[in-house]
Amino acid sequence: MRKIFLLCLLSFILLISCQKQAFDASKLQEPYLMVSHLKSSALTFIDLDKNEIMFSKDIRYQLTDLVSIKNGKVVATSRSEKHIFLIDLNIGTIEPIVKVNSGLTGIHYDYLSNLLFVADSTDNQIHIIDLHQNAIVNSVATGKFPTSFESLDQDIYVLNGESNDITVIGGDTYEEIQTFSVIERPAGMIIDNDILWVGGHGPYGKLNREIIGYDPHTGQQLKKIEVGLMPVAFWTVPSSRYLYVLCHGDHALYKVDKKTNEVTDVVAVGENPNFIWGNQGQIFVSSLDGNKVSIIDKERFQLITEVDVPAGPYSIIEEVF
Structure with missing residues (x-):
């Protein structure tokens, strides 16, 4: 009887963990x-007019990466769960939609094909998911520990954190x-004006302070720029003169002039920053150990405020309908 009870309890817990959850979407003010x-x-949802938390919802999952898809919907991965999740911001729901594997890290969405690319760091694969069918349609082997994506001319670039390659x-x-x-030990990648920039931790015993630019077509190294300690994330837009580089080793955001290949300014952010997002006027940085989201004025390159959030903030997206 005890074994039967435990099996029933486990089944109940698994069932509960995979149910659709709700949150109050009426609280969202874009x-x-x-x-x-x-x-x-x-x-967590942060009001960008007031620069304060609107609300934070306990969803029973520790989500890794977020990507906006169509019609006010977001897809998320989790390193601990085996599903990808669909968040509907119109009605306020989050639910698992496709079972993939544990150890899911980065995601990339192709708007035209409605295909989602998911990095599986457990089996070292990229899974391609058709969001019309909510089904895996293909899987492609990668290097060891795929973490993030970029795209160029419809080709998909996958950064592999442990095999040190793309x-x-x-x-x-x-x-x-x-x-x-x-x-060695790469982290962070962006393609800008036909240069593929990669950051990372560097070899053990000699931590990296450079971002390296590669030719995305040949893999040839083109440029090196010295920034801060352990650059791990980037943000820019092609029309901007500046590339923004987040360094979690010295808890700072660096502003790099693309024309001169020099650092022009630095601003301090929270402890152990790992993720960056930006828009026309502001840049947002999450600090994994500082439990803060830093909001930075892009033009003046000054810290506006820091918003205290629950433990371990990571991926950020901005929603404007």
């Missing part, structure tokens, strides 16, 4: 930020077409 958390099972997946065949080596 524009706002949505923040995932790696150290707490929270989803896997390029062809946008027409969805097969590997190229692999090239990058810095």
